[in-house]
Amino acid sequence: MVKRPMEIKKPKGTWLSRPLPEAGQKKPYFIITAMLYLCNAIHTGETYKQKILALIKKNPEIPIFRLGFLDHWEDEPIWCK
16 A cells, blocks of 8 residues: 555645646655645745755756656646745
8 A cells, every 4th residue: 555645625835736637646746746835834845846946957867757747847836936
């Protein structure tokens, strides 16, 4: 049995604007985004977000779509604020 974050029904902060398909909820993108949501809740999210963005930029050869990153993921409210 694999543990994974649950979809947030009524987020108190910025979250994803569109629900992920069930298969997408099993990918690292969902976990990374859930961690960003939690970091934002304790006001350390900006540092975490910048590190993730820098890691992706530094490694363009990694196909992030295989990690579950959607088309235009960087336009999601949680990632662009």
